[in-house]
């Protein structure tokens with residue numbers, strides 16, 4: 001059960017409700033988001049007389065939620081959530097494409113990448129300064145300086161930036177460097193301490209699906225972030241592990257409508273890490289948009305053969321531009337804008 005409080009209900013009203021719930025034998029979790037404060041009642045709520053709580057000041061709505069993920073579930077909020085990313089909207093009727101290189105390399109590379117991303121019509125940019133690599137001997141990312149390079153390049157085109165956070169100790173640095181969207185990568189989808197920390201801030205978070213995670217595990221991970229008070233979560237399907245070796249991962253297109261049914265939060269798709277080859281990216285991107293994705297996260301590099309990371313799957317600037325035109329056609333057919 002969740003109790004949705006009036007916008008900006010004072011702490012005293014929240015405390016009264018918490019005490020009442022505890023006296024009824026359940027535990028509480030208060031999630032203070034920017035738009036709404038939600039009190040979660042956890043435990044045996046079957047015998048709670050909701051009328052006794054509904055009458056208390058500050059209560060807007062009481063919703064009995066059967067799913068284990070409460071705040072992120074569609075039961076808690078029927079309408080699609082639109083997330084504001086430093087003025088750029090993600091969700092609703094829009095389809096947003098986030099373009100950019102796998103990793104930040106040099107200022108020149110980021111300047112060229114930002115121009116290409118803006119020129120293709122993308123409104124958001126990606127790039128990793130800290131890279132989760134399978135081998136400790138592979139390039140690990142340029143680190144903190146990369147955040148400044150990224151910011152400098154992207155701000156010339158008013159592109160909010162998306163970058164991966166791997167270590168909780170870097171969160172303050174990300175905030176100081178005005179990262180607009182924090183990406184939690186596939187390898188950290190169940191790093192619960194990391195999820196709890198990003199739950200304490202209000203920056204939008206892209207939560208990638210763990211490479212072998214079920215939909216319900218993924219939803220529960222998002223709930224960790226939401227329970228802390230950060231309701232600005234974007235799911236990102238990036239392909240899952242299977243027996244198949246002909247491509248990097250299997251893009252789980254089925255996950256798109258399933259998630260859209262289960263959650264009110266936006267769902268985007270990363271076709272680059274799914275296919276693992278640039279030539280597969282257009283087909284997978286089109287399938288994702290047709291299936292109802294709210295956006296795409298596409299790796300693109302000014303000169304793919306020279307990329308320091310994931311060179312095989314990066315689109316070049318012209319390929320990105322061409323793909324955007326095709327995607328716009330698909331979006332329009334299904335009544336969306338891109």
Ligand code: PEP
Nearest residue numbers: 102185186187208238273
């Ligand atoms: C990435 O986006 O560059 C990345 C490492 O993705 P994933 O976590 O999906 O592998």
Ligand code: MN
Nearest residue numbers: 102299309310
């Ligand atoms: Mn990559």
